Amino acid sequence: MDSVMRAAGMYLLLLIVFKVAGRRTLLEMNAFDFVLLLIISEATQQALLGNDFSFTGAALTIITLIVLDILLSFLKNHFPRLDLLLDGSPLILVENGQPLHKRMRKAGISSDDILSSARTAQGIERMDQIKFAILEKNGKIAVIPVESQES
Numbered sequence: 001m002d003s004v005m006r007a008a009g010m011y012l013l014l015l016i017v018f019k020v021a022g023r024r025t026l027l028e029m030n031a032f033d034f035v036l037l038l039i040i041s042e043a044t045q046q047a048l049l050g051n052d053f054s055f056t057g058a059a060l061t062i063i064t065l066i067v068l069d070i071l072l073s074f075l076k077n078h079f080p081r082l083d084l085l086l087d088g089s090p091l092i093l094v095e096n097g098q099p100l101h102k103r104m105r106k107a108g109i110s111s112d113d114i115l116s117s118a119r120t121a122q123g124i125e126r127m128d129q130i131k132f133a134i135l136e137k138n139g140k141i142a143v144i145p146v147e148s149q150e151s
Contacts, residue, residue: 003057006048007064014044015072019086087137094133097146107135117141 048061076083093104099111114133118124122145132144 002050003048003052003060004064006050007061008068010044010048011065011068015086090137090142091135092132093135093141094127094130096132097128097130099127109135109141114141114143118143118145 049057072086076086091103091107093100093107093109094114099114104110104114111127114130115124115127117140118130118133122143124130124143124145129146130143131146132142134142134144136142
């Protein structure tokens with residue numbers, strides 16, 4: 001039972017930490033972020049298993065984490081407010097070429113982040129070429145270009 005309680009506690013802790021860290025955390029992972037994730041996984045393993053390095057303890061921990069994740073997905077599908085609370089909703093960051101600075105600050109997104117996504121996805125070079133830039137629930141920035149006037 002100790003393994004189940006440790007796994008449930010760690011699941012909730014990680015859920016809260018990544019919610020507070022924001023959507024961008026896993027989207028723009030650099031080498032340092034990757035190393036940090038490895039360190040977190042090692043610390044998580046130690047906290048989950050403690051001194052119980054048995055196959056049974058590990059299996060019970062893994063099963064608990066998977067069941068909690070499935071349960072949470074089920075609850076989010078049946079309770080839209082829970083999904084909104086945990087995953088948020090898409091957030092418009094640029095509208096008709098105008099950056100919405102308050103929203104960008106809240107999301108931890110800079111103009112450079114938006115322009116980088118715009119260059120990568122659409123070949124856009126300037127903010128005024130963006131009709132909408134939207135921070136999606138998965139942390140990616142979707143860019144919709146301004147329609148060209150050529151006909």
